[in-house]
Amino acid sequence: MLSKKLFKYNFLITKKWRGFRNKPDFTKNVYQVERGFYNYLQEHHLKFFEQLLGDDTEKVLTNLCDLEKYNVDWYLQARGSSTVVLKPKTTEEVSEIVKYCNINKLAICTQGGNTGCSAGGVPVFDEIILSTELMNKIIEIDENEGTATCQAGVILETLDNALAEKNFMVPLDLGSKSSCHIGGNVATNAGGIRLLRYGNMHGNVLGLEIVKANGETLDLLKIRKKDNSGLHLKNLFIGSEGTLGIITKVALQCPPRPQTKHVAFLGLQSYDKVLQILKKARRELAEIISAVEVMDSITIDWSSEHTKLKPPIDRYPYYLLIETSGSNEEYDGLRFNAFLESALVQNYVLNGVVTGELSKMQSIWSVRERLADGFKKHGWFGIYDLSIPITEFYNLVDETRAYLKNQAEYVFGFGHLGDGNLHLNVITKKYDQRLVKDLEIFLTKRVFNMNGSMSAEHGLGFFKRKYLPLANSTSSYQLMKELKRLMDPNRILNPYKVFP
Amino acid sequence: MLSKKLFKYNFLITKKWRGFRNKPDFTKNVYQVERGFYNYLQEHHLKFFEQLLGDDTEKVLTNLCDLEKYNVDWYLQARGSSTVVLKPKTTEEVSEIVKYCNINKLAICTQGGNTGCSAGGVPVFDEIILSTELMNKIIEIDENEGTATCQAGVILETLDNALAEKNFMVPLDLGSKSSCHIGGNVATNAGGIRLLRYGNMHGNVLGLEIVKANGETLDLLKIRKKDNSGLHLKNLFIGSEGTLGIITKVALQCPPRPQTKHVAFLGLQSYDKVLQILKKARRELAEIISAVEVMDSITIDWSSEHTKLKPPIDRYPYYLLIETSGSNEEYDGLRFNAFLESALVQNYVLNGVVTGELSKMQSIWSVRERLADGFKKHGWFGIYDLSIPITEFYNLVDETRAYLKNQAEYVFGFGHLGDGNLHLNVITKKYDQRLVKDLEIFLTKRVFNMNGSMSAEHGLGFFKRKYLPLANSTSSYQLMKELKRLMDPNRILNPYKVFP
Incomplete structure (x- = not known):
């Protein structure tokens, strides 16, 4: 049943490279989307926007070169063909734009920093891009x-x-x-x-x-x-x-800013040990924990190869990055050190470094934060942003690897262990439609069987809109559609996103 | 404009004692509410419910004596006249009940523990009371x-x-x-x-x-x-x-349970000192703070007189109850003690006690938690549950006292300082409709001028439903009504509540 439903929609995250390395194909072509019954932007519409926003050329962009970075998403996976970016400065300007678009049945794609992972912030067709760039007060x-x-x-x-x-x-x-x-x-x-x-x-x-x-x-x-x-x-x-x-x-x-911070980067023998350390940290560090990130060895291999960042310790099967932050330099440091020492003595941890120095903390964090940098340089990559039970994180990574056999170059998992959020990454030399479809069906079944989510934090956007009816009960999907109808009867707001 | 609007609705929190001390008048009479166009419960309706829920007499209550505690709210301020309490055990039973009520236009009042402060959980007329008491798995x-x-x-x-x-x-x-x-x-x-x-x-x-x-x-x-x-x-x-x-x-x-807790009860000279201590606590104790409650001397006088609980220190203009909880007994204790010592040395605090012993912590907490116990024994009381800037807490208490002059027996304020939530209490010998109306207009103006809320945590329920159009912008009030229409077109769910 599930597989049939999935097939009806487009694939998850795909990227075909035809031509320029830095210019994905148009989303509408790759995913064969049908344009909604919106009006096309005409000269008199543009005139209205120019009059509304003033002569400031910074506020109405129509030059195709200027538009390119607004039409393409950060991961270079989606590309729209909008012909105008509007940059209002005030709520009143936004209000006038939207009112006009609603009357004239012009679709709008609102865009913030354009850093989303599900292509929710870039147009699919020629939606007007409403950028919040100048609303920066x-x-x-x-x-x-x-x-x-x-x-x-x-x-x-x-x-x-x-x-x-x-x-x-x-x-x-x-x-x-x-x-x-x-x-x-x-x-x-x-x-x-x-x-x-x-x-x-x-x-x-x-x-x-x-x-x-x-x-x-x-x-x-x-x-x-x-x-x-x-x-x-x-x-x-x-x-x-x-x-x-x-x-x-x-x-x-806004909470008070911590006055002290420490970061540890640990190497562990097995994922069991990772879970034991998490339990120990929750008990012993509890309120001063501010991040717990897990990575496997292949993640770090990938990172070393593609970002040229050197991890602070040698190769181990698993790695944990634990950050504490608090308001008492002395005690927090003592607590963290005591925690780490006993973790070593109890054989939870094989090796590790810990630091409270800003530059060293930053360089440890960049190993984790810049993992995605290399993605764009590769053939095809799928980032699966999953919420599943923490006990299952690396079972799923292993199962995926086994499922794909030698069809994938890399299969690795990292993520926010403390929140149960695994980023499972699959990288192949080139895009293979069949493989991607199969993988998606395999993952969706597994994740839904675990009461998990196929979108933990990345949202549905364009790429994952197919999940709306799959991830939600029939009655709640129905209510979502009713709310959409109530709030946006002409469906001018971010069409082709969230709702399939 | 505001005052006119307010007059259109009923008063805030009023209680007239006619006859029995423990039996308030029917809400519908005191507040002259008009019954909605719902059907009245009839024998065949009851039969349906009895068949649905089975012979279990515990699940369908119709005996008027049994019903009394479900018809009257905890504060003895509101009284409905429902003739049936249904106690389903399963979602399926709730679903069948509600479906039947919707078809037959029977109003429902869902009731949990009946501990609300705004009479949102008791019926106003003869609504069917749907109690969740047996849904306790x-x-x-x-x-x-x-x-x-x-x-x-x-x-x-x-x-x-x-x-x-x-x-x-x-x-x-x-x-x-x-x-x-x-x-x-x-x-x-x-x-x-x-x-x-x-x-x-x-x-x-x-x-x-x-x-x-x-x-x-x-x-x-x-x-x-x-x-x-x-x-x-x-x-x-x-x-x-x-x-x-x-x-x-x-x-x-559910967060990990703290392994250590400390409670301090402090006496302070002025409210300025209270705010300074809060700032100091946010800086020095930050992540281990789990409660910051403020009280004035009249609050404690009231408490001593009506609950017979003895506060742990003598009389001071202001009191603070600070609780810390964390995962490290030794360091948390040292931190809290160091904080308190420096607060004494810096003259923020005049006197105080601090303890980590369970029984002593409980007895300090009961001074705060049982403050409302005495309310029911008095002539009339108004509990105003306000969100206002913390700098204004006791300005407003003083202004209210000055406004009421000798018409009130007690005017005092206590509340959740850390969250900006003041409970302002006014107690008079007897109910005076004029006074209550005037006070309410006075407070609403002041609170709205400060961008505050007339319902911080107690909800609108029945007593404060008049605030829905006052506290919200016209467009958001409109959207709330649209959502209500969408979700409950026959308005069978908790009528006379939230929506005026």
Whole structure:
């Protein structure tokens, strides 16, 4: 049953290289998508946008060269053919654009930092790209309350740096922090490396300002940590990937910035030992843990080969990166050291390094964070972003390897162990449609059998929209469609995404 | 404008004592509510329910004496006149009941532990009371993942005790923990004393099972910590107070149980010092803080008089209760002691006690947790559950006192300082309609001017439903009504609540 359903849709993550190395084929061609009944952009539409946004050439882009980076996703896997990028600066401008598009049946693809992994932020056809790049104002940081309010286009790292000056932090950290936008983080319910410590966006977003599909502004911009005065509408937009409304402002709760941090990079003999260490860490380090990342030896082989970053220890079957952060330099250091010493004595760990020095911590982190750098240089890669029981992480990696036999160049897994989020990566010399389909059916069956998720943190976007009816019960899929109809009756908001 | 709007609705929290001390007047009479166009319960309806739920007399209550405790709320402020309580044990039974009620236009009031502060869980007229009391099965506790799945009627403390055996905890703690139900906690987005450490229900609920107004079961019972495979529907039901669907099962993420705890009870000279201590605690204790509660001297006078609990230190203008919890007995104790010593030396604190002994911690906590015990013994009381900037907590208490002059017996404030949640309490010898109305207008203006909330954690329920259009923008109020229409077109779910 499952396999039949899957076949109806497009493949998961595929990339055919025809021609230029850095220019994927048009998504609409590769995936044979049918264009929706939207109007095509015409001269008089453009004139309206130019009048609305002013003479500022920075705000309306139509030069095809300028457009290219907005049409193609970061992983070079998807490519749209939009002919205009609009860059409003204010909510009022967004509202006018959307109202006009709704009346004129013009489709919109909202784009933040364009760092998504599921191609949710790039157009499939000629959707108007509404970029939040110029909506980059930090509106308020309240030191007494530990809250921040900003426009949707503020870069995660920029906000975090501003908060750092007042000893607070954004409760979210991602490899793409230097370019992703807060609005995009909220729209995709971004997870990242510190979710196990600070929780997800649903817990951290206090309020949102939304522009609805009809252009109306929905003021949900509450700023208090406790507020139960009505239905919690803001949460409907978190993780909705731009399909229900456009996020224009965000209010976040921000925890105090840790004053001390330590990072350990450990080599382990088996995955059993990895799980034992996790249990031990949860017990002994508990509230000071801020990241637990796991990698296997092939991950590190890949990294060494493709990023030229040298891991700080020799080759072991498994690696753990554990980060602690807290407010007491002395005690946190003592605790972490005691934990590591006893882990060595108890034979959980074969080798490891630990540091509290910024530069050394950064170089350890870059081994983990830059893993994806090499992907783009290869023939075909599939990144499967799975939530499964932690006990099954490397069973699944091994099963996948066995399933693929010698058809894959690399099969490796790394991920956010503390959150049960495995990134399973398959790399082959060239794209093979049959193989990718089969692999996908194999993985989906296995993951769903474990009550797992085929999209832990990357969202559905374009590539994984087929999962919407597969991953959700019939009644909940039905309700999602009803909500979409209610919120965006003309389906102008991010078409071809999330909903298959 | 505001005052006119307010006058249109009923008063906030009022209680007139006519006759029996323990029996409030019928809500419908006190607040002059108009009954909705629902059918009245008839013999053949009852027969259907009895056939459905079986001969078990425990599952269908019709004896008026048995019904009384389900018709009256915990604070003895609201009283409905339902003639039947249904106690299904399974989702299927809930589904059949709701389907039947929807077809027959019978209104339903879902009730958990009946511990709410806004009368959201008791009927206003003759709504059928659907009690979750018998839906008390813990389905699974997963030690590897740190998650728990249970039926909606499991008592918070029962679940917490079950988790304690496996060294986990429910990330929620309330004064009413021994009787409130998990389903009710989720339906009201309950806050409580440890929100500042563990976050709100939106961050902690992994999945829900819902019975919709048409009886259909909505399976949103996901159990993974990261799952972005579709719209996040479950969040729509968190804090919706039973108006959009009935929660039948809950899956929660559960943090490791702390292995060590310390509680300090401090006396301070001024509220400025309270704020300085909070800042210092956030910096020096940060991740081990699990509660920061503030009280003023009148709160403690009230407590001493009405609960006969003796506070552990003499009379001071302000008191702070700070709790830390963590995983390292030795270091946490040293840190807390060092913090308190320097607070004394720096003159932030005049006096205080600190303890790590369970019985002593419990007796300190009971001073805070049993504050409401005396309320019911008094003439009239208003509990205002406010979110305002922490800098304004006692300005507002003082202003309220000045506003009321000698018309109030007691005006005092206590609350969850770490979350910006003030409970402002006004107690008078007898109920005075004029006074209550005026006070409410005064408070609403002040609170809204501060971008605050008139319902931080208690929800709107019946008493505060008037705030729905006041506390929300026109467009968001409109969307809430549209969602209600979509989810419950016959308005059978918890009528007279949340929506005015």
